[in-house]
């Protein structure tokens with residue numbers, strides 16, 4: 001059986017403020033040894049005690065771009081003069097350690113994962129409505145007014161995309177927290 005079959009990665013997607021962190025934190029608390037996150041690549045220099053292969057895979061710009069050309073990244077982006085990315089191999093590494101890899105990504109990332117051989121399971125976490133999402137983003141008090149406007153516009157795109165047939169295996173509406181948590185947990189711990 002392939003690793004991917006035995007330990008399929010889980011992609012969790014949904015608008016900013018839909019509650020991904022809330023449910024993921026709870027999942028990791030309840031199952032500390034069962035799930036894991038992939039280690040990203042970066043071209044920036046390590047800081048302080050950071051070690052290659054622990055916090056990041058630290059690589060040269062040349063090696064990074066080579067891996068891009070080889071199609072080795074699920075997603076990558078440039079921030080300032082540095083590149084960051086999630087490699088297909090980094091996701092496989094988590095499965096090899098007998099953990100289920102969780103990818104918390106937005107819709108462009110979802111499209112990219114679909115193109116790989118990772119055989120992931122896809123979960124869409126959604127707010128009950130745009131109005132409630134707006135209230136939660138304000139309630140979180142971490143975003144500027146501009147950021148909230150941007151997030152709400154992007155949320156509409158994400159929710160539209162999530163309607164595409166066959167993209168998500170499961171849609172959870174994060175209305176009542178405990179009810180959503182029960183569904184979230186059930187999806188993540190089930191093998192199929």
Ligand SMILES: Nc1ncnc2c1ncn2[C@@H]1O[C@H](COP(=O)(O)OP(=O)(O)OP(=O)(O)O)[C@@H](O)[C@H]1O
Nearest residue numbers: 015016017018019020021022136140174175176177
């Ligand atoms: N079911 C719920 N009912 C009420 N409030 C909720 C619920 N789920 C999450 N929240 C609150 O909504 C806010 C947004 O949740 P959270 O930060 O988990 O979203 P997120 O999807 O991780 O966002 P981002 O993608 O920006 O990191 C938080 O303040 C959180 O406490």
